[in-house]
Amino acid sequence: MSNFGQINPPPRLLMGPGPINADPRVLRAMSAQLIGQYDPAMTSYMNETMALYREVFCTANQWTLLIDGTSRAGIEALLFSALCPGDKVLIPVFGRFGLLLSEIAQRAGAEVHTIEVPWGEVFKPEQIEEALQRVRPKVLAVVQGDTSTTMLQPLEELGALCRKYDALFYTDVTASIGGNFLKTDEWGLDAVSAGLQKCLAGPSGSSPITVSDRYVEVVRRRRHVEAGLVTSAHQAGIEPAIRSNYFDIPMILDYWGEERLNHHTEATSMLYCARECARLLVDEGMDNAIARHQLHGDAMLAGVQGLNLRPFGDLKHKMNNVVGVYIPEAVQGDAVRSSLLNDFGIEIGTSFGPLHGKIWRIGTMGYNARKDAVLTTLAALEQVLRLAGHQCDASGGVAAAMAVYKAAAEA
Amino acid sequence: MSNFGQINPPPRLLMGPGPINADPRVLRAMSAQLIGQYDPAMTSYMNETMALYREVFCTANQWTLLIDGTSRAGIEALLFSALCPGDKVLIPVFGRFGLLLSEIAQRAGAEVHTIEVPWGEVFKPEQIEEALQRVRPKVLAVVQGDTSTTMLQPLEELGALCRKYDALFYTDVTASIGGNFLKTDEWGLDAVSAGLQKCLAGPSGSSPITVSDRYVEVVRRRRHVEAGLVTSAHQAGIEPAIRSNYFDIPMILDYWGEERLNHHTEATSMLYCARECARLLVDEGMDNAIARHQLHGDAMLAGVQGLNLRPFGDLKHKMNNVVGVYIPEAVQGDAVRSSLLNDFGIEIGTSFGPLHGKIWRIGTMGYNARKDAVLTTLAALEQVLRLAGHQCDASGGVAAAMAVYKAAAEA
Known part of the structure; x- marks a missing residue:
């Protein structure tokens, strides 16, 4: 015998910077029984989840799906897939989570350039433009809402700057999405990652992401098909393989797409959960x-x-x-x-x-x-x-x- | 409005190679309300989860915990943390999941050596010893049960061989644990990763792992403390940083250990779930x-x-x-x-x-x-x-x- 009882957490009102209490409807969704990974009911739920998160992210991006892990899993997947070793990335840092982007980009082997403002402030577009012009990065990576300082970085004008200086525009909206405006397409974002444990009213453990066609084109140059699966019609990519199998975005797209090429075993309960988080928000508007x-x-x-x-x-x-x-x-x-x-x-x-x-x-x-x-x-x-x-x-x-x-x- | 209804999966009896139906008690554990990441109740649940998985893995290893992701997240964390670029790894392949280990080790930048038997067979210890002697790898990585072929590789004699040739011994037991014997300490295993979605009667989405002191000593040479946190007393490691922040085992140990240094936001519902999976097994014996x-x-x-x-x-x-x-x-x-x-x-x-x-x-x-x-x-x-x-x-x-x-x- 284990000597440990059932899970019976003390009642708490969680009024910190997140995680917060989950919506009881989200918790109930997770208690639904499992189905097979390729059951038509499962692939329908995956497709519905994609459709719901398109509304949450305010995007028409086809590739809008879940990374199976906490919100930093989504960050790592998007940065690792885009950044080849030696690629330049520009990271405006205004709190702890900007530092985290920089840590992750370093692990990808990227050449990391940061600019900083004091904690408690945000950047003006001209500060970011100056750095874009100077660094000419492959990726601009910026947090939207950094809970470490409570600041919300305005993103509206940065998409046009990224086009002007030919950079991919990535943002982490884990702490802000659902509680603050985010216009993925209108603002010209190429890659966005989120988490469930803040304004989405769920637990940590699934990271919704969305990526533009422009982003997909770049990362598919690093495409790779796993050995031991059915032969794919796809050509292997011409650029260095992504430094992760788990976070290999082209593979994950092949799994969520019509081909359904096996990758990870989708975390079914967390998918139920993420779908319900989005459904409640979309129903609310x-x-x-x-x-x-x-x-x-x-x-x-x-x-x-x-x-x-x-x-x-x-x-x-x-x-x-x-x-x-x-x-x-x-x-x-x-x-x-x-x-x-x-x-x-x-x-x-x-x-x-x-x-x-x-x-x-x-x-x-x-x-x-x-x-x-x-x-x-x-x-x-x-x-x-x-x-x-x-x-x-x-x-x-x-x-x-x-x-x-x-x-x-x-x- | 979303036009999508509540999660309501069709009733299925899942008799494939996994995932299978979850135990209803496991599903109910997931519907418990959340608590804060550093709430004493939460850290107690983390400690209890560690204690329960020590029994499941049949080990006294202090570092027995969860990686927040599917079972391949556990594999990637253990291989990426151990393998520096250029390190040699030996992988006996007897099915698809051996190929997966090889894929992941390649992404880590390791020099991958494989030996193979036809699908439907397993290796004899002398075949593995011959390769250990020839390759002299830093790590021997082998799947215990490969569902692609239904084969169970005997591991009893490999631990002594790994000591003899000074290799770390890693095994993936995702498909076998709970349904087949596994003696982590008795067999001399240094690193083991699992998943919930097979004999542990849970959903995919959390990967229990255990690592020996020998493994920890090796990976702590690559230790790194994230910027923006309180200053740690720990010295930075002397070997190259691990090629992932999310899968950085020394950081994850600092989060699960007494120091509780912030890393990811623990996936609370999946932790409740993983704890219940282990509790049911331990109570059954x-x-x-x-x-x-x-x-x-x-x-x-x-x-x-x-x-x-x-x-x-x-x-x-x-x-x-x-x-x-x-x-x-x-x-x-x-x-x-x-x-x-x-x-x-x-x-x-x-x-x-x-x-x-x-x-x-x-x-x-x-x-x-x-x-x-x-x-x-x-x-x-x-x-x-x-x-x-x-x-x-x-x-x-x-x-x-x-x-x-x-x-x-x-x-």
Whole structure:
């Protein structure tokens, strides 16, 4: 006997930068029984998943599908498939996840060029253009929403710049998608990767991606067909093989495409899950979902300010779904977080790197972009802050958030 | 609106080489609500998962954990972390999954040496020793059970050979674990990777692994700490960085270890799932689970022979959990499989490469290593074969399987 009981997690309200509580409908979708990998029902679900994520990514790209792994699996697949050893990549870094793109590109053997702004700011298009002109990279890789700083990098003008300087345009939208606008085709994006555990209201473990024809043309030059399968009609590529079998995008396309050439064994339960995450968003309407994230994000921002807390970073460029707040000097940050978790069952986030110990991060995303979640968090935070010696008006947080909801209802 | 309904897969009895139907208890474990990545409840579940898989792998290895991806993610992580570019690897190939190891090792930049036996056979230790002596590889990589041929490679004697020739010993047990003996420590294995979708009765999407101290010492020479995290006390490694961030085993150990250095965001639902798969097996008792697979595998083998079908390959080395059968000349293989699926809701497997169109593969594994699943499959197969013009005794399959069950009950 194992001495371990059934899975029975404590009830938590997850108001950090993600993962957050999953939508119960998403969890139920995962409990459906399995079917075979080439069962017509399974291939239909794969095709439906592709169609749903086209709406989520706001794209007509045929190749819109899932990478079986966490969100950094999607990043690695898209960068490794595009970057041959020695290829140049330009990475504007404005937080931890820009550093991650740079780490991954280095592992691909690429020549990595970074530009930086201080954490809490974003880049102006002219800063990126200057670097594109100087570096002439094969790929521009930039995070859209970096939860480490809560900043949302505007991408609207970068697609045209990438065309001008003949670069592929990749972005990681893990933390932003569903809660902030993303227009894959309109903005000229060539490759986009995401995750389920933020505004998509699911668990980590599947990474939706979409790629343009332009991207596919580039990576198919590195095409390879696995030995031991039926002979494919495809010619092998003329460029060096991709430095991964698992993350070989041309192979993964051949698996998701009509040919259905065997690659990995699709993670069926996570596919059910990813399909349901997208179906709920599409049924809500992408614009409605984004407006919901904006409303509850605004309420949380007003609420923390109402608790006499100072928000972090450039608020004009804050993501809708997360806010950073300076830890007041009078209080011990980890003790406040522990009390929130242990006494109230509410989790808020700590921070990485230069912000570690300086700010908390509070999320309002996915299933938890809800009025009751926002108000409950503010009510509990007030109690804990007051006990820790922080000065704030009684009910100052909840009242300020309520005012935002009232104004929105009257608008 | 999406026009797509809820996930509602057709009822199927999956009797192919895997994936198979998941145990309903495993599916229910996945529907538990999420918790934070560093919640004490989450880190406890991670530690319990490690403890449970030590029993499944029959090892005392501290580093026994999950790679977030399908079973080939586990393979790639273990090979990429061990193999620096130019390192020699020896791969005895006896089916498609040996070829896969070779593909993956090539992507790592390794110098790949293979030896081969015809599909349907396994290697003798002296064949492997001869190659170890000749090649002197850094790693010996061999599949334990290759579902493409149904063969189980004996591993008992290879650990001592690997010590003698100073090679790390890696094996992929995805298809065999839980249904066939595996003694990680006793057999001197240094690195083992698995999957959930065969005898572990779960869905694809998480890859349990275990690694010896000897393996860890080798891969930690390539240690690297991600930028943007708190500064680690660890020295960077002295050997080339691993050609993947996602599959960087030293980083993954730092995440699962006491330091809990952030890497990927653990796929919580798949962790719940993997923990439950192991818990059910450990509660049954590993030896009991293997005996169950042997019993139902023997019954299925007798059953197909009773239907006048000829089994494929060297039966002395057949895996307990899958049997290959030659498609009779009189019948059209895909039509039989279609009728089984569409008329009876039962799936059996086709084949890859040189066996494509020549054999079917029928599994008895995990949740479907059950008497009713075996007898129902044989009853339906008899009907379909007879309609297709195959000659066999009425009830010949079910009677032969029944005889195996009767003998076992009386033993």
